[in-house]
Structures are given as C-alpha cells and as structure tokens.
Amino acid sequence: MTTQRYQRILVPLDGSKLAEQVLPHAVSLASANHGEVVLMHVVPADGQLVHPPTPSQLAAMKDITGYRKRVKETWALKGKCEIGWRVSCSESPSPSCS
Numbered sequence: 001m002t003t004q005r006y007q008r009i010l011v012p013l014d015g016s017k018l019a020e021q022v023l024p025h026a027v028s029l030a031s032a033n034h035g036e037v038v039l040m041h042v043v044p045a046d047g048q049l050v051h052p053p054t055p056s057q058l059a060a061m062k063d064i065t066g067y068r069k070r071v072k073e074t075w076a077l078k079g080k081c082e083i084g085w086r087v088s089c090s091e092s093p094s095p096s097c098s
Contacts, residue, residue, distance in 0.1 A: 005033045012040050015053070015060025015067060023071070027079035036082040039071060043088070 009026045013019045023037075030037045041064065053061065060067040068085050076083045 005035070006030065007033065007035045008038055009035060010038050010040055012042070013071065014041070015057035017056050020071070023075050024078070027075050027081060027083075030081035031079040034081070036084060037075070037079075038084050038086055039068075040086045040088065041068070 006029055009030050011022055011026050026037050029035070041060075043064075072083050072085060
C-alpha cells in the first residue's frame with residue numbers, strides 16, 4: 001500500500017479569524033510530511049468586494065504586508081515546515097498585486 005504525502009498545502013486567507021482557524025491543522029499536516037504551507041490572499045483587481053468586510057478583514061486590507069508577516073511568523077515557529085505567501089489579483093494582474 002502506498003502512503004500518500006502532502007508536499008504542499010494551499011491555505012486561502014481573507015484576513016478573517018475564521019479563515020485562520022485552519023492554520024494549526026495545515027501546519028501540523030505539513031510538518032508531519034516535511035511539506036510546505038502556501039498561504040494565499042486574493043485581492044479583487046477592481047477593488048470591489050462581494051460582501052462587506054469584517055473588522056479583521058478591514059485591518060488586513062489596510063496593512064496587507066503587516067498581516068502577511070504576522071501570520072507567517074506566528075505559524076513558522078509552530079511547525080517544522082516552510083511557510084510561503086502568494087498574493088494574487090482576481091482579474092488581470094498588475095505590479096501592485098505580485
């Protein structure tokens with residue numbers, strides 16, 4: 001029987017505390033498999049949101065660099081895995097979204 005290993009786990013984050021609740025599980029799974037956790041944040045290219053943002057989402061949007069750094073530093077210390085970030089635009093990419 002072949003053992004399945006997770007080499008890369010993609011975790012979409014929107015700045016909400018609810019979305020971050022998956023992080024302990026993703027880091028644990030990646031650490032057990034010597035894998036990588038890739039955190040992804042998608043930015044609407046036109047600035048339009050589908051739903052009104054929560055307070056934690058607003059804070060993340062105001063300081064995306066600080067949010068990315070805080071999440072990565074918090075979880076990098078808790079697991080034995082690499083943690084990387086990807087920020088993407090929902091439509092046509094622009095230099096500000098890379």
